[in-house]
Amino acid sequence: MFAMKEMLKCRIISKRSVSSVMNERKLLSSLKHPFLVNMNYAFQDRENLYLVMDLLNGGDLRYHISKHRKFTEEQTRFFLACLLLCLEYVHNKGVIHRDIKPENLVFDSDGYLRLTDFGIARIWNPENAKDTSGTPGYMAPEVMCRQNHGVAVDYFAIGVIGFEC
CATH class of the missing domain: 3.30.200.20 (Phosphorylase Kinase; domain 1)
Incomplete structure (x- = not known):
């Protein structure tokens, strides 16, 4: 489907x-x-x-955070592991997602978390390393301050999500 x-x-x-x-x-x-x-x-x-x-009908992580309030440490580790494996692949392809947030993380029918929405993702290069794209609550300080940044900005967002879960 x-x-x-x-x-x-x-x-x-x-x-x-x-x-x-x-x-x-x-x-x-x-x-x-x-x-x-x-x-x-x-x-x-x-x-x-x-x-x-x-097609993924499992809902996004934002929905599940609002429904469950808090996940167990084991569940949170599992979600973050899915995301880290995905980002390892994406970053090895030279891509920075730049908008990691619960609304862009959806569950498949087996309960695995999957990343979506590459609308503001970019191939990393020094020329576009100072623009401010993303969702404010998940943006790394270097993005907010218009400083050079790389793939670490995606990992900052993962930390925020881990805290929310």
């Missing part, structure tokens, strides 16, 4: 998001991992762009 992300071309153009959408598609087509929400196909028609992704 698959999920399909449908994006109106006119909205992408009006929001000046063409490069962001194309970047996400390019990154997703180069990444495949058991702890990612993988893209299986991409296509378009006259009005829309479509990304066909893995």
Whole structure:
């Protein structure tokens, strides 16, 4: 089973998001991992762009945090281990996600945590190492202060998530 992300071309153009959408598609087509929400196909028609992704019905981590309040230490370790294995793969491909947060972590039917939403992810290079992208509560201090940063910003967000769980 698959999920399909449908994006109106006119909205992408009006929001000046063409490069962001194309970047996400390019990154997703180069990444495949058991702890990612993988893209299986991409296509378009006259009005829309479509990304066909893995279907995950387990809800996102934010939902489960609000429902359970606190997870056990063992559960938290398991969730963070899934995320760390995924990020090891993503970072080895030269990609910084830059928006690790509970809303971008979804559960599959077996209870494994998988990373999604590569809309602001980037191939790391010194030229884009000072921009401020992400969600404020999960952004590392060096991002907030517009200082050079690398993959460590993703690990900062993992620490915040571990604290929340």
